Amino acid sequence: MEGKPEAEPRAGEQMHCEREPEEDECKPWPGGQVGNTLHLVSAVAQWILLLACLIYLGIDFLRPSASQSDKVLWTHIRYTGRSIKGVAVNLTAELGPIQIRNGSIVIPCDGLYLVSLKSSIYLEEEDWLKLTLRGTHKTSSSALWEQIVQSSDSTVNLTTVLYLFQKDSITLWTNSNASISDLSFSLVLMTDNKC
Structure with missing residues (x-):
């Protein structure tokens, strides 16, 4: 078959x-x-x-990692108000883990910090104003950055990198009375230092 x-x-x-x-x-x-x-x-x-x-x-x-965001130290400040001659601008933190105490930014650890500041300044009494970012280390104080404002309605811009030390404090000063509008100030630790 x-x-x-x-x-x-x-x-x-x-x-x-x-x-x-x-x-x-x-x-x-x-x-x-x-x-x-x-x-x-x-x-x-x-x-x-x-x-x-x-x-x-x-x-x-x-999802942002909590441990990763805890590593980055930063602060962002917004301010609108008056500055008084010889008195530090009373800054308060809007966001970020870096502390602000009595209007001063307290540096949490040594390292390089990116500093960004932008604001509009309106002069009230004098023809010019000196805006100073001061750093205080233990008992001594020095100017980290200064800008002269000469017109009544001026915009101030600062972007720089500064090496700051732990327990230093940063303050913003003016040498005359003025109105500060839409101040935006940011401080970010760029180096990965352990505090």
């Missing part, structure tokens, strides 16, 4: 064909429909697990 075709597979069985170089013969695949279902369930479970891992990593990546 060489000319007769092989028996048809029974219901629920699939044919699993393997090609040999010399003969072409098909064998029933063990497990049949149950094997297909298991493979499908396994593939779906793997895709769901992969998707869950990607979502977890994405959420973890997008």
